[in-house]
Amino acid sequence: MRILVTGGSGFIGKHLLPLLKHHQLLLIGRRDLRVRQPNVAYVQGDLAEAAQWKEAVRRFSPQACIHLAWTGLPDYSLPRCLENFDSSARLIELLSDMECQKIFVAGTCWEYGGLQGQVGETDAPHTMNLFASFKTALRLVGESLTASRAVSFIWGRLFFVYGPGQRETSLIPSCYKALKKSQAPKVNNLNAVNDFIHVSDAARAIQALIESPGVSGVFNIGSGTPTKVGEVCQLVSKCLGRANIASETVALSDGRGMWADVSLIRAKTGWTPRLSLRAGIEQTLGSWEEHGVRS
Numbered sequence: 001m002r003i004l005v006t007g008g009s010g011f012i013g014k015h016l017l018p019l020l021k022h023h024q025l026l027l028i029g030r031r032d033l034r035v036r037q038p039n040v041a042y043v044q045g046d047l048a049e050a051a052q053w054k055e056a057v058r059r060f061s062p063q064a065c066i067h068l069a070w071t072g073l074p075d076y077s078l079p080r081c082l083e084n085f086d087s088s089a090r091l092i093e094l095l096s097d098m099e100c101q102k103i104f105v106a107g108t109c110w111e112y113g114g115l116q117g118q119v120g121e122t123d124a125p126h127t128m129n130l131f132a133s134f135k136t137a138l139r140l141v142g143e144s145l146t147a148s149r150a151v152s153f154i155w156g157r158l159f160f161v162y163g164p165g166q167r168e169t170s171l172i173p174s175c176y177k178a179l180k181k182s183q184a185p186k187v188n189n190l191n192a193v194n195d196f197i198h199v200s201d202a203a204r205a206i207q208a209l210i211e212s213p214g215v216s217g218v219f220n221i222g223s224g225t226p227t228k229v230g231e232v233c234q235l236v237s238k239c240l241g242r243a244n245i246a247s248e249t250v251a252l253s254d255g256r257g258m259w260a261d262v263s264l265i266r267a268k269t270g271w272t273p274r275l276s277l278r279a280g281i282e283q284t285l286g287s288w289e290e291h292g293v294r295s
Contacts, residue, residue: 152214
C-alpha cells in the first residue's frame with residue numbers, strides 16, 4: 001500500500017515507521033531529514049504551504065494517509081490551532097479529491113472534556129478546552145469531506161502516550177530527571193487518574209487501524225487501565241531505586257480522571273496493548289539510561 005505520512009519524524013511517527021516496512025511511504029515534514037528506510041521517500045515542506053508538496057503527493061497517488069502532524073505543541077493558542085486546523089482540513093480535502101482510500105487522523109482524549117471514569121467513543125463530551133474543540137471540529141469537517149467519497153475516515157483518540165522520544169516536560173521524563181538528582185518530583189495532583197499507553201502500543205494501534213479492511217469511524221487508543229499519577233511516580237522511583245524520595249511528594253486534590261474503553265478497536269482490528277505500565281516504564285527508563293532523555 002502507498003501511504004502518505006505526516007508527523008513521521010515526531011514522537012509517535014518514529015515508532016510507527018518501522019512497523020510499516022512492507023508499505024511504500026511518502027513523508028512530508030519541515031525538517032531537513034535523512035531517511036534511512038529503503039521504503040520511505042521524503043518531501044520537505046510545510047503543511048500550511050501546499051505548493052511545496054502538493055505535486056509530489058499527486059505523483060505518489062497515496063492509497064492511504066496517516067496524519068499525525070500538529071505543529072507547535074505544546075502551544076495550544078488560538079492562532080496555532082487555527083493554522084493547524086486549516087492545513088489539516090485542506091490536506092483531507094486534497095486526499096479526498098485524489099480518491100485516497102483511507103485517511104487516519106490523530107485526535108486526543110481531551111475531546112471527552114470533563115467526563116470522568118471509563119469513556120467510550122459514543123460518549124457525549126462537555127467542557128472541552130480550545131485544542132480539543134479544534135480537534136473535534138477537524139473530525140467533523142473530515143467526516144463531511146469524505147462522506148460522499150469512497151474514503152474510510154478513521155479518527156484515533158490518543159490517550160496519554162509515553163515512551164522514548166516524548167517531551168522532556170511530560171510526567172515520566174520529569175520524574176526521571178528529578179529522581180536522578182535525588183529530588184522529589186514536582187507533581188500537582190498525585191491522585192489524578194489517567195490512561196497511560198506506551199508509544200509502541202499506540203503505534204501498533206494505528207498500524208492495525210490502517211491495515212484492517214473495512215475500518216472507519218472513531219476509535220480510542222489507550223491502555224484501558226486507570227492509573228493514578230502517584231502510581232506512575234512510584235513505578236519510576238522503584239525502577240531507579242529511589243522509592244523513598246517519590247513518597248515525599250504530596251497529593252493536592254482528589255482522584256478524578258478518565259480512561260479508555262478499548263473494546264471497539266479490539267473488536268474491529270484484534271489490537272490489544274502488549275506492555276504493562278511497569279514494563280513500559282522499565283523499557284523507557286532503560287532507553288534513557290543508555291541514550292539520555294531526548295524529545
